[in-house]
Amino acid sequence: MCVGLPMTVLSSDNGSALCERRGEQRRVSTLLIGEVAVGDRVLVFIDNAMRLLDAEEARLIDDALDGLAAAMQGRDFEHLFADLIDREPQLPEFLRNQVVTPQG
Known part of the structure; x- marks a missing residue:
């Protein structure tokens, strides 16, 4: 299984950025999302920044990854899943307004 990790941009130059997560630094490509600024949070998958994250979303992803590791141990x-406790499952916004027709 491959998982995207939230990382923080430390520096950026022509199509790449030096990013950090929990003490580990790596250079990632930013060609898919364009220019990033120092302090931006990005979702990194196989050394490619896939999209920008806000601080809350980055925290939720880190909590979920920590929660999975804790459960496995x-x-x-x-x-670590406080945002999901006592909540009914919900469809993502982009699926809520789609009409599903039965096959028959």
Whole structure:
């Protein structure tokens, strides 16, 4: 399974950026999203910045990844999914208005 990681831009130049996540730094391509600024948060997948993230979304992704690791290690993880506790599942916004017709 491949997972995108939130990273913070430390520096940027022509089509790439030096990014950091939890002490690890790596150079990533920004060709898919264009120019980024120092301090921007980006979702990185296989050394490519896929899109910009706001601080809250980056935190939620980090919490989810930490929650998965905790669950796999048998540790408490529910607090890392606080945004999902006591909430009914919801379709993404782009699917809510689509009409589904039964096949028959």
